[in-house]
Amino acid sequence: MRSPLAAVALLVAACAHAPAAPGPLWTLEDPAGDDHGDGDLTYPGRGEPSPGELDLLTLRAFREKGGTTLEAVFARPVSRPDGRLVSSTGATLMQVAPLGFYTFNLDVYVDVDRLPGSGRTDALPGRKIAFDPAGAWDKAIVLTPRPAEARSLLRALWKREARRERTGRSRSAREEEALEEQIEQEVERRVFFPTRVRVSGASVRFFVPDAFLPGGAGADLAYAAVVTGADLDLRLDVRGLFTKDAPTPGLFVMPIAPGHRMDTFGGGRIDDPDQPPVVDLLAAGKQEELLLARPAVVRPVVPAEVSP
């Protein structure tokens, strides 16, 4: 048994000689214990995720060759997907969520140009928050357990939104094609779903290439981080197929509902379908007040203005 042990020892030794990581470009801190949305959100009774697991404490950026690595640190170790079956197709949790986490989505909205009125003011579908036009976002980095499916679904949902805005206006097949092309480009240009992800204890690091964020994630840009629970199921929106004004479904977001729930977040407000299912929010202002307002309007923060 010497050779396998030697191989493991070699692996450990190789790691020991890895170069030390450079310091962060910037750090944003978020209070501990605020993973309660507007103040009353409770975690699912099933225990997945468990309290603290979606409590974002720190968001950091590190410069790397060809891009930026962002690191999010939570209050508790991130739950790792295991081999349990989660689909009638025979797929295991590890196969459905291959990046090493499955309980949360972390959206990082970036206001690159910091020009008032420039950028999008709507968050990704299902977050139920909006952005202050003064801090409208230009790019979003969406760390989600099913990046390919999320990207595909986002494309479909934004197309639906675009068609809805054009309701009553006839258009040719060529115009429809152009619309689709425009949405494709919008997704490509605006939203990045990281796939180079490393989960270690309570931290998750993910790589954002310069091709998406030219110049990297500098301290002079403005950022807002939104943590939601992940719903891994891809669902067909039947209402959306038949009804033009059907509400847009969420992008793999675990909903919030009143009472104590087994499989969704509880503590939701009664008769409030617009309540954001946001668990933790790193943005300018007091989280609870922002999430209680309707619409819940968020403004990114600039690390250079926050960090000492």
Place this chain on the structure above:
Amino acid sequence: MSKTSSGQSVVYRWMDSAVVGSSDLGQFDSFVIGQIRYIDRDNASGVFVRGSGLGRQLTWELARISLPRLWAGPGYSTGSWHASDAAYALQSKFTVGNQLDLGVIADYVNDRELDPNDFHVDNGLSLKPRFRNAVVGLKVAAQGPVNVRAAFYRSYSKTEDPFVNPNVGFVGYTPVLGGRHEDWAGTVNVGLPNLLPGLAVNLQGFRIGAGYSSIMASRREADVLITEGHDATWAFPGPSNAKFGVFGGRGNDTLIGYGGWSGNAQQVPTINVDNEFSDFDEPMAETVIGWIGGTLNPVFASGPLELSGEYTFVTYDTNWQAWGDPSKAIGNTPYPSMEGPVGVGSFRSAYAPFQDKQTHVAAVRAKYVVDVFRGIDLFGKVKYIYETDKRLNEDRFLPYNPDGSVRTYNGTNSTADLYGDPPDLVNPRWKPFRSLSDDDRTLNYVSFNLGAGYQLSDDLYVSLTYAKYLVNLKDGNTAFQAYNLHEMASGDHDKNQLILKAKYVLAGAEFGLEGQYSFGTFKPDFGSGYVVQGASAQQALDNGVPAGSPGFEGRFGGWNSLLERNFSELRAKAFMKVQF
């Protein structure tokens, strides 16, 4: 009725929610009450009441679960009286900040029957227990620079006369132990997430006692150990994944096919393992009853490269002679052996009459993303298993004395009942069992796989994997005969698999395709000390070999061929999933 400020009735303020109906039991604990496959025909039903206190730092749940009739009791049954059969459960968790979690869980299973001796029916019929099972678990988890999780479980189980015979026999198929048993199980996990830059190390120690029994523990859907364990392509004892294949004919051929199940096995803390009603592309569960050992699992990541390794050592609480009780006959045991731990793999066989076994597992896995186009995922793994089992290792248990007379190990009983001599000792049909090494097992197992995956478009992901398994197995000789019940698997196995997977997403619908081509060879090596025979016409017919081809006929008339075997299997699965 008075109400609280939140509108909740004061009468119900003590609880957060109540469910009367079905549940997949995923909120409990794999060692005590495991998650039940949600598409299972045996979904559990019951009453579940949950509550909390101290600002939800303390949570609790009480449940009464109706016992699933098709597997939750002796003989995979809860008998004929079901109305009062239930598992009663309590679990509670106390959280101290984000640093410390404390948990307790307990269940009590009571399977009762009408008293067959109650003839005084004027006051109704009495009930008597058929099977009782109680488990208590304590858990603690501490988070920080070092993450520690520990869990301890104590179990009690008892089958009752006259409903259940405590002797399950030499080939017992039942998910519970006969008679009364107490034992414990425990795991300790230590995680060092930032040991060195890019390096995390996970450690696990485990012990699951031979007598640990929780009928409601996870049968699959769980993986309680961090080790990969064995590979799922080797599911049943025979070289083709057949059980009782030595007897040939329909019904004794392979159920899952030569390719077995996919990937490595998941470890579940029960002998009530369930791999039924599953497809070949799903994982396989294996029992870890009796396992004692530890795992070291370093994980290193740097840029697009991720490397992880594993070394696991396992010894067994089931290492014993004569089922751990030499006062009885070999055929009299409370331990169900199912197929028996023979062949390259046997997923649910925790017990054998004679065992002196150790297992070493070492593996290195790598993933790398090549930064071209959308990024090509490369992945690979090398795995080595070295397993030894001396099985019968004391002279007193040998079936015969040097002079050929039957040897008894307790003055009455002999293993000659199991390892009888051939009728003709001059030209023996199989080797007479005379040496302690006749049943020795040594497994030298190497597997590797290499694959690539690519996101062809936002909607389509395709991967191709090649896996190879090279196994040299000495699993006793013709004196042992795989406990007389299975095809012997001693020899060299060379199994190969080509696996193509595609996944497509379209407007909320998922489409999947998996195709597998498995092919390989088995070169038997059954040792010496016997006279090779030619297959009779009937043996040839039953076993699919040419008449007159070499082999030997076993104690129970089964035929083991000495011909090299060639395998090939092509299988595919396609699915569409639409969820509303």
